[in-house]
Amino acid sequence: MLLAISPADAGLLLGILKPILTVLSLGMIGRIILAWYPEIDMQKLPWSFVYWPTEPVLAPTRKIIKPFNGLDVSPIAWFAILSFLNEILAGPQGILNLIQRQGVY
Template identity: 60%
Template sequence: MCNTFPAVSQVDTGASQHRIESAAALGTLVSSTASYLTVLLSSPAHASASESLSRHHAQVLWDLADIDARTAGLLARILQPFLSIGILLMIIRIVLSWYPQIPGDKLPWSVVVKPTEPVLGPTRRVIQPVGGVDISPIIWVALLSFINEILLGPQGILNLLQRKIDIS
């Protein structure tokens, strides 16, 4: 057990294991990690502060990677529909951007425009249209596809965690 990280020791379930057994424990870990980082970053700077932060960061990542297979499966089943629907809506928004005369506030188009506009609006302010073409939905398709592949793909993090075998 790592005694230098109080946020982690609150979540420990075994004498030498760091396991996160529930969503509540994951929430506790995240909030206590944020508190620890706030205290660490607000303390006077010294030579070992960045080393301590690096060790803590590595420990938090290790603990998050050590979630049980059931939690990883639950998280995958929750994320899959959201990411798939998000990608589909953004692809439809790409096609809708070719036809600016279509009213986005009327059915059936409002079903696509209303949930995507809160994300696309700020993206448009940061990344201007290129040659009159709105590329913000293209960026979001790429981003959501990347997240989907990293988390839920055949070699994705959550799928690997689901398949891990506990040999302890």
């Protein structure tokens, strides 16, 4: 078995991982929206609340995924990755939910 964790541990991981993935996804949605407005200085309040937590992830990604027609698509790529991870790990049929439900029966 590749991942041998108990149902209780899966529930704990689920309780920690799901909010983290949700907050990161919301940050990426914020960056996607802010990318439509290039005149905004994202290093000033209130935009810096979205800029500073997401920039360490997006800066290296921009080197791989170049802007498309002047639009930064790296937050879209990260939102897709985070959505995939959320669905695979914490979704209704996700790995952690399935492991957690094993202990219910």
